[in-house]
Amino acid sequence: MNPVLRQLGRRLRLGVVGGGAGSFIGPVHRTAARLDDRFEVVAGVLSSDAERSRAQGVAIGLAPERAYADWRTMLETERARPDGIDVVAVMTPNHLHFPVADAALDAGFDVVCDKPLAMTSAEAIALVRKVAATGLVFCTTYNYSQYPMVRQARALVASGRIGAVRQIHLEYVQGHAAARDTAETAAWRHDPARSGQSLILGDIGTHAQHLGAYVSGLDLEAVLAELATTVPGRASDDYAALLLHWAGGALGTLWVTNAAAGAEHGLSIRIFGAEGGLEWQQEQPNHLLHRRRGGFAELQTRRLHGALEPLAEHATRLEIGHPEGYQEAFASLYRDVADAVVARRTGRAVEPLALDFPTVLDGARGIRFIEAAVESSRTGSWVDCRLDPC
Numbered sequence: 030m031n032p033v034l035r036q037l038g039r040r041l042r043l044g045v046v047g048g049g050a051g052s053f054i055g056p057v058h059r060t061a062a063r064l065d066d067r068f069e070v071v072a073g074v075l076s077s078d079a080e081r082s083r084a085q086g087v088a089i090g091l092a093p094e095r096a097y098a099d100w101r102t103m104l105e106t107e108r109a110r111p112d113g114i115d116v117v118a119v120m121t122p123n124h125l126h127f128p129v130a131d132a133a134l135d136a137g138f139d140v141v142c143d144k145p146l147a148m149t150s151a152e153a154i155a156l157v158r159k160v161a162a163t164g165l166v167f168c169t170t171y172n173y174s175q176y177p178m179v180r181q182a183r184a185l186v187a188s189g190r191i192g193a194v195r196q197i198h199l200e201y202v203q204g205h206a207a208a209r210d211t212a213e214t215a216a217w218r219h220d221p222a223r224s225g226q227s228l229i230l231g232d233i234g235t236h237a238q239h240l241g242a243y244v245s246g247l248d249l250e251a252v253l254a255e256l257a258t259t260v261p262g263r264a265s266d267d268y269a270a271l272l273l274h275w276a277g278g279a280l281g282t283l284w285v286t287n288a289a290a291g292a293e294h295g296l297s298i299r300i301f302g303a304e305g306g307l308e309w310q311q312e313q314p315n316h317l318l319h320r321r322r323g324g325f326a327e328l329q330t331r332r333l334h335g336a337l338e339p340l341a342e343h344a345t346r347l348e349i350g351h352p353e354g355y356q357e358a359f360a361s362l363y364r365d366v367a368d369a370v371v372a373r374r375t376g377r378a379v380e381p382l383a384l385d386f387p388t389v390l391d392g393a394r395g396i397r398f399i400e401a402a403v404e405s406s407r408t409g410s411w412v413d414c415r416l417d418p419c
Contacts, residue, residue, distance in 0.1 A: 033067040036371050040069045044107055044114035044138075046100045046129050047121035049075030049085040054120050054143065057359055058170075059089065062118065064360035067367035072107055072114050074100045100129050104136045116166075116370060119143060122217040123225050127152040130167075134159050139166040139370045141363070145231040146392030150400055150416070153393035157418040160389045166369045168362055169392030171239040173296060175358035177331050177345045178317040180385075182244045182300070182307045184338035185319065192303030194245050197273065197281035199237040202295030206267055206287040209260060219265045226403045227256055228265040233296075234285040234402075235395035239387060240298050241283075242394070244307070247275040249394070253411045254402040259288050271402060274411075314354050343382040362386055393418060 033041055043062050048055020055075070062068040072095040075085035079098035086096025097103040107113035117133040119126055119142040127147035133140050134156070146169055147153040160167045173179060186194065210219070217223040218232070225231040242249060251274040256266045267288040273281040289295070296311035305321040315331040331337070331345060331353075344361050347353050365383040372379035394416050401414030 031066055033367050033371050036375050036377065041067055041116055041367055041370060042071045042112070042114045043068045043116050043118055044072035044103055045070060045118045045120065046074045046103070047119065047125070048073075049081065050088075052120070057356065058118050058120050058141075060356060061359035062363045064356070065364040065367070067364060068116070071095060071112075072097065072103055074098070074103050100125075101132065104132055104138070108136045108138075114138065115374075116141060116366070122223050123231055124148055124217075124223045127156065130156060131159065134163055134165055134167075137163075137165070139366070139373070141168045141170060141366055142389075142392065143170050144235050144392055144395055145225055145399065146389065147396055148225050150393070150397050153389075153396040154416070154418050156389050157393050164373065166366060166373060167389040168366045169387045169389060169395070170359070170362060171236060171243070171387040171391060171395075172355070172359045172362055173236055173240055173311065174243045174385075174387055175344050175361035176309075176311070176314050176354070177337065177341045178309055178315060178329070179240070179244060180344050181317050181329060181337050181341035182298070182309055183246070184340045185307060186244060186300065186302070187246055188338075190319070191301070191305040191307060194247060194275070194277065194279045194300060194302045196299075196301040197241045197245055197247075197275060197279055198299040199241050199273075199281065199283045199285075200295060200297045201233045201237040201283075201285040202289050202292045203233065203287040204289045204292035207260065207290035209262055219263070221265070224265065225399065227269070227399050229256070229267055229269050229285055229287060230399045230402055233287060234269055234283070235398060237283055237285055237296065237298075238395060238398050239391055240296070241273075241275075241281065241300075242391075243387070244298055244300055244309075245275065245279065247277055247279060248415065249398060250274050250276055250415055251411050251413050252398070252401050252405050254405040256402065256406040259286070269402065269406075271405075311354075315352055340382060340385060343380075343385075390416075390418065 076082040253272040268286045271283040308318040317329040368383040397416040401412040405412040
């Protein structure tokens, strides 16, 4: 029996905001939440249009009275119900992440929120402070940190296997936006008032930034950036190239675009230390290349349980020969969030490995990174991107 059912005697009740018809990420969230049998989706707001929201909520199996017309009504009503939701998952257009998450915390709900966390550092820091004040659980969905071989890389760096980190090189190269997108469901992405200061960094760039910080254990300190639009007629940026300064003197680069025609997903990290390096590509997620100075390169694979570092084992679900990837990594976020929520509610200890998910502070660092990169691109100068949440 899983820890939620054993300790609470029931599944956690999840309310979702966003992710209706036409959404890619909505079904990913709902499937991930259910995969480990720790959650049941019982309430939701699936559209900004009231009638669509009600209809789409019923379509995914919600009771009609819990398929709400708007998120404020959902939070108020569910807070008053004896069988109300425990956790709110936010997967709306970017401009709504902060107000929904902020109101959910005020209502006493734990939160799972898509990135970017907010539209400004001031908003992000407000969430950091509110989470600290309330003690509630808050996860920002940087799901790539949950891949077993990403966690293996983090553990190897932390144990000193590559020596002191000297270089971190990141890429996130997609091709789906190499032509102008005229779909109605994508309209908000090209509106800065709804998508934020930088579409490319808010959409996928912070994933790469977080991957670098997660694997290296280092904070990003300063950036020199160029942001641009490469598709004629497009108003939003679709390209960014950055030089990076990390804590401890490590240097690095980041290339991110969604307009590289023919590219698929293209998320990767190469990290080098004094004694060797590690390389991981999301399109080959079960492989981690370990290069050693003066020695042979070693291709580590997600083998039978027991062969990896404990941090990686915790995220491993399937036996050898069965690949796992995006959906499973997303589910690992929900599994660990559930265990943290139950521990908070019951006052019991939680497995420490279950607490290694990205938090509100990780999300806030992503917002500061975006602001610094935008300023750097505008001024042509290095910009400090350290976050002071105090």
